[in-house]
Amino acid sequence: MTDSESTDRPYSAFPVRIGLQVQPQHAPYDAIRRTVAKAEEIGVDIAFNWDHFYPLFGEPDGLHFECWTMLAAWAEATERVEIGALVTCNSYRNADLLADMARTVDHVSDGRLILGIGSGWFERDYDEYGYEFGTAGGRLDNLAETLPRIEQRWAKLNPAPTRDIPVLIGGGGEKKTLKLVAKHANIWHGFGDAETLAHKHAVLDEHCRAIGRDPGEIERSAAVGDKTPDAVGKGLLDVGSRLFTVSASGPDYDLGLLREWVAWRDEVNAK
Template sequence: MRFAFKTSPQNTTWSEMLAVWQAADDIEIFESGWNFDHFYPIFSDPTGPCLEGWVTLTALAQATKRLRFGTLVTGIHYRHPAVLANMAATLDIVSNGRLELGIGAGWNEEESGAYGMELGTAKQRSDRFEEGCEVLVSLLTKETTSFEGEYYQLTEARNEPKGVQRPHPPICIGGNGEKRTLRTTAKYAQHWNYLGASPEEFARKREVLHQHCAELGRDPKEITLSSHVRLGEDDDFAKVAADAAALGEQGLDLAIIYLPPPHRPAILEPLAEELAKLG
């Protein structure tokens, strides 16, 4: 099993996040770092501080040398996929090919409503997301893109220069929806992020993903399987390692350790030592 970490840019400060990422860049067991893409804090006081995800991610990419990085995940309705494609290609270039492109259908009603971003029904979100994935992949790989969909329309659209990674930065889709999200993952993604519950539920969702892969003629081994594993405020590193191991027994490839604020670089070494015991 491989390991990563996540720092949500909410209820924290830039200096705290930066210190964690720069420390983690020197700890080999962490292969990647992740943030989220929200405008309000989630699952906490929505009036609290929340730094913008892509600007923060770009700054963290420049402050590190080794870590791969991405958002878990960008709601497709937050940015037009043509804008997102340009952002992703540029960030892949300036980071020398370290970007993981994390995307999802969107879910946060509070911030979407406050900003006048139409979230839509579950079906509308899934339909829009599928269109957005097609547009993104086309713009990241083709010279021009023309597309006529219900949500997006493009006419000989360009996205130059392309990113460093070929055919494009790996796409990570986050979500557990069995009928639509996992099928879209099987069609477009190189990485699926499980939102997190029991290992048994992960195993069941994994099998659904594999069924979609079989129907689409896709080798499921081409898709990395990851999950959030939360570190509590009690810093129980042994529990985190045990939770990751239980998911690993069900086929998890990458455990992404979700670090709670306040973000403290001092916890990284003991966390890494505990994770290393899993081999």
């Protein structure tokens, strides 16, 4: 990293980290548990699930499990890896309850929880479980109301969280979502190629400066899907991404790509 890169993208100072989203679909829970254990053994930094009630692809009524009860189980079943949802749907739980759930899993895990959160989008979840779907703008407004409530509840809980629980916000909306990231988040998670993410990073930087926050405080995360580090790693790294998340779906969780990303992480961080 050059001096100019450090000045232009202060978040480039973060070390490279690798996440694995273990998609909790089409697999029995013992397969999910084994996958998380294996990922920790491989050396992944963060194990994520997601917050949905039905599979997002494949058989729509296939096997599926709930997010937060699973995270509590992962907290007991793992020792080193951080855990979290990519991402929790803001609509599904009262804000103060969610804060208390996160604080509890934070304690169960000895301080390894990341609170990933977003405004929600999967309409079937809402319809089947009786939540009002509303509009995308309305859901973002609700997220804006929820985030300070979570922060306020954390300040009241006894015992308090073991640490300042990192907040990850997912989504790339430039007028609302990235403003919320600037105000509340420790990590921003986005999608797209290097050019797209470079633009989003610049927008987020401006939102940070508008409220007097150092953009370098926010770690930049990118979903890499099924792409290899040889294909996209350098490009994403050059625009400031530092957390790279691979996805794996049931019934057979193939961790070959995860191994490639972990090895690449170690090479980059050793330089």
